[in-house]
Amino acid sequence: MATFLVGALVAAAFFFAVRHVYRNFRDGKEDCCGNCSGCHGCSAKR
Amino acid sequence: MATLAVALTGNPNTGKSTIFNELTGARQKIGNWPGVTVDKKVGYTRYKDRAISIVDLPGTYSVNARSPEEKIVIDYLMNNKLDLVMDVVDSSNIERNLFLTVQLLEQGIPLLIDLNMQDDAERRGIRIDVKKLEEAIGMPVVETVGRSSKSTRKLLDVFTDTVMSQYHVSAQVQEHIDRVQAIRAKDIPDSSKEEALIEARYELIDKIMAQAVNTEHVSQSVSEKLDRYLANGFLALPIFLAILYAVFQITFTWIGQPIADVLDDVINTDFVAFMTDFLTDAGVADWLVSLVCDGIIAGVGAVLTFVPLIFVLFFCLSFLDGTGYMARIAFIMDPIMRRCGLTGKGVMPLMMGFGCGVPAIMGARALDSEKDRMVSILVTPFLTCGAKLPIMALFAAMFFPDQAANVVFAMYIAGVVMAIVAAKCLGATVFRDKGSTFLLELPPYRLPDMKTVLLETWDKGKGYLVKAGTIIFAASVLLWVMSNYNFSGPCEIEDSILAMLGSWMSQLFVFHGFATWEAGAALLSGIMAKETVVATMGILYGAADVSTEAEDAIETAGAFMNTGMATSFTALSALAFMVFSQLYTPCVTALGTIKKEAGGWKWVAFSAVYMFVTAWLISLLVYQIGRLLGF
Numbered sequence: 001m002a003t004f005l006v007g008a009l010v011a012a013a014f015f016f017a018v019r020h021v022y023r024n025f026r027d028g029k030e031d032c033c034g035n036c037s038g039c040h041g042c043s044a045k046r
Numbered sequence: 047m048a049t050l051a052v053a054l055t056g057n058p059n060t061g062k063s064t065i066f067n068e069l070t071g072a073r074q075k076i077g078n079w080p081g082v083t084v085d086k087k088v089g090y091t092r093y094k095d096r097a098i099s100i101v102d103l104p105g106t107y108s109v110n111a112r113s114p115e116e117k118i119v120i121d122y123l124m125n126n127k128l129d130l131v132m133d134v135v136d137s138s139n140i141e142r143n144l145f146l147t148v149q150l151l152e153q154g155i156p157l158l159i160d161l162n163m164q165d166d167a168e169r170r171g172i173r174i175d176v177k178k179l180e181e182a183i184g185m186p187v188v189e190t191v192g193r194s195s196k197s198t199r200k201l202l203d204v205f206t207d208t209v210m211s212q213y214h215v216s217a218q219v220q221e222h223i224d225r226v227q228a229i230r231a232k233d234i235p236d237s238s239k240e241e242a243l244i245e246a247r248y249e250l251i252d253k254i255m256a257q258a259v260n261t262e263h264v265s266q267s268v269s270e271k272l273d274r275y276l277a278n279g280f281l282a283l284p285i286f287l288a289i290l291y292a293v294f295q296i297t298f299t300w301i302g303q304p305i306a307d308v309l310d311d312v313i314n315t316d317f318v319a320f321m322t323d324f325l326t327d328a329g330v331a332d333w334l335v336s337l338v339c340d341g342i343i344a345g346v347g348a349v350l351t352f353v354p355l356i357f358v359l360f361f362c363l364s365f366l367d368g369t370g371y372m373a374r375i376a377f378i379m380d381p382i383m384r385r386c387g388l389t390g391k392g393v394m395p396l397m398m399g400f401g402c403g404v405p406a407i408m409g410a411r412a413l414d415s416e417k418d419r420m421v422s423i424l425v426t427p428f429l430t431c432g433a434k435l436p437i438m439a440l441f442a443a444m445f446f447p448d449q450a451a452n453v454v455f456a457m458y459i460a461g462v463v464m465a466i467v468a469a470k471c472l473g474a475t476v477f478r479d480k481g482s483t484f485l486l487e488l489p490p491y492r493l494p495d496m497k498t499v500l501l502e503t504w505d506k507g508k509g510y511l512v513k514a515g516t517i518i519f520a521a522s523v524l525l526w527v528m529s530n531y532n533f534s535g536p537c538e539i540e541d542s543i544l545a546m547l548g549s550w551m552s553q554l555f556v557f558h559g560f561a562t563w564e565a566g567a568a569l570l571s572g573i574m575a576k577e578t579v580v581a582t583m584g585i586l587y588g589a590a591d592v593s594t595e596a597e598d599a600i601e602t603a604g605a606f607m608n609t610g611m612a613t614s615f616t617a618l619s620a621l622a623f624m625v626f627s628q629l630y631t632p633c634v635t636a637l638g639t640i641k642k643e644a645g646g647w648k649w650v651a652f653s654a655v656y657m658f659v660t661a662w663l664i665s666l667l668v669y670q671i672g673r674l675l676g677f
Contacts, residue, residue, distance in 0.1 A: 002330045006330050007334055010338065010342070017520040020516040020517075
């Protein structure tokens with residue numbers, strides 16, 4: 001049971017991490033690094 | 047009630063972005079150099095039950111639509127229905143700032159004139175009579191001091207109370223507009239027209255200055271006095287290098303590294319031990335305990351250990367940025383950059399590259415010529431971005447413990463030198479074209495706003511933390527699988543898929559002193575994200591030690607890595623590895639940005655290949671020359 005729970009947790013975290021990386025690559029954006037005005041990566045969120 | 051639409055315009059360095067941030071609560075980067083705001087930014091606020099949208103336009107000196115910033119400004123102002131356009135004027139440089147004001151009035155754009163930085167102007171002895179200025183121009187004028195809640199409230203009051211249709215330009219401004227139209231209608235060469243227009247504008251500005259501004263008691267500012275040493279003369283470059291060196295000492299010796307050491311103990315020893323016991327006691331299968339502890343925590347933890355260094359370095363750079371010294375760096379570097387066929391302005395995007403290559407590549411848009419832009423895009427990845435810092439810090443601390451800060455500093459300098467050399471080569475070969483002129487305004491020195499410095503530091507550091515939780519997490523899981531399995535199933539690490547790929551890669555480094563499969567695997571993973579190099583080493587060396595040396599479990603993870611890595615590298619081969627890591631192929635995100643900015647896959651391929659070849663050659667030279675010298 002513990003293996004199943006921890007495994008599910010790791011699998012879910014892995015899925016979301018890969019999805020985040022894929023979306024960044026697809027949209028050509030970088031995680032915010034503070035240089036907002038030189039970067040159009042997250043302008044849609046603002 | 048409809049949303050009130052406000053646009054902020056003005057010269058660079060007049061404090062538009064500071065006002066925008068104060069009004070909207072946004073965290074837009076404040077740059078103390080021209081070209082920081084390369085695109086418009088939109089923010090929203092509410093005041094007295096009124097919704098207000100505020101657009102921060104790029105700073106420009108004119109609206110001739112020659113540069114991208116000028117095009118953005120004039121297109122936006124002419125094609126959008128705005129309730130209010132606020133022209134932010136630096137009061138301490140009012141004469142020069144009025145040049146843009148006059149041009150905007152010529153376009154028929156009614157303006158609310160914001161006399162910002164009044165405190166600076168008063169300190170310099172510049173006295174502006176607001177009432178007389180209003181009469182001289184015919185437009186409303188408001189005084190502010192940038193970062194002050196009183197000024198913010200005053201502006202919001204003015205936004206909601208001012209009805210611009212009530213204002214009309216003064217008779218002398220109208221006369222000037224008629225004169226400008228007459229000049230434009232004349233049948234004379236464009237250059238003569240331009241000269242006549244500039245002359246007419248300065249005639250009007252002289253009149254306005256005489257009517258409303260008293261400059262009789264103007265004294266030399268502190269900035270001008272400081273610039274005699276910091277931006278001019280033979281001391282400027284040594285002072286710049288000394289400041290940079292101090293930043294590295296603060297980061298790697300005095301503050302950052304001691305905190306990093308404590309964090310290293312907490313994450314990689316205490317937390318790993320706790321999680322191992324906890325998961326084992328809970329009955330979790332051994333392979334999953336290994337995945338969590340040897341894979342995820344070792345990989346992500348190895349990267350998290352460097353968070354204090356990243357935060358301290360970014361704090362120092364943001365602080366310098368806030369003081370106005372960054373613009374001096376461009377000025378100081380201009381003669382050197384000119385020898386490479388670029389201008390000092392090219393240093394600015396490069397400086398951004400010390401944080402992250404992606405915005406630095408995008409920041410190249412602010413450069414005037416296509417040649418400058420392309421060269422900047424292609425040489426920026428040579429610099430030591432925040433992601434390469436952990437590699438440098440790890441190897442420097444391990445193999446040059448007494449000189450760690452100096453070695454990392456040297457690697458930063460090596461990156462800059464390589465970028466300059468590459469710029470020279472690319473400028474002379476691939477991009478043979480005329481360079482652009484360099485016009486740079488040196489902003490006054492200021493004590494940085496600590497809130498802004500801390501917010502910028504947090505924003506930059508946050509990006510690093512997000513990466514640790516996403517791409518490094520995913521990479522750690524994949525690397526653990528690849529280092530524990532092959533195509534037949536579970537196996538020893540030496541027979542794993544990662545060892546196979548690493549061995550293949552390592553064949554390229556037979557003459558570099560680090561032809562091990564671990565080094566090859568780490569470098570290969572670094573193309574995904576540079577932080578992954580350290581994460582991979584954390585997994586590979588940490589995993590090997592856990593399985594063989596039980597007593598190492600009580601040592602720090604740094605010691606895990608030290609034990610395995612010490613046998614794989616000598617000081618010289620470590621230096622060659624650092625040089626290679628510093629210069630080789632950019633990460634995939636940077637490559638994606640190059641594709642977007644340079645406009646095609648051919649530049650991605652060019653960048654990836656020429657940087658790999660350069661890194662390979664320089665690293666080879668470092669190792670072989672080092673051997674010849676007996677190291």
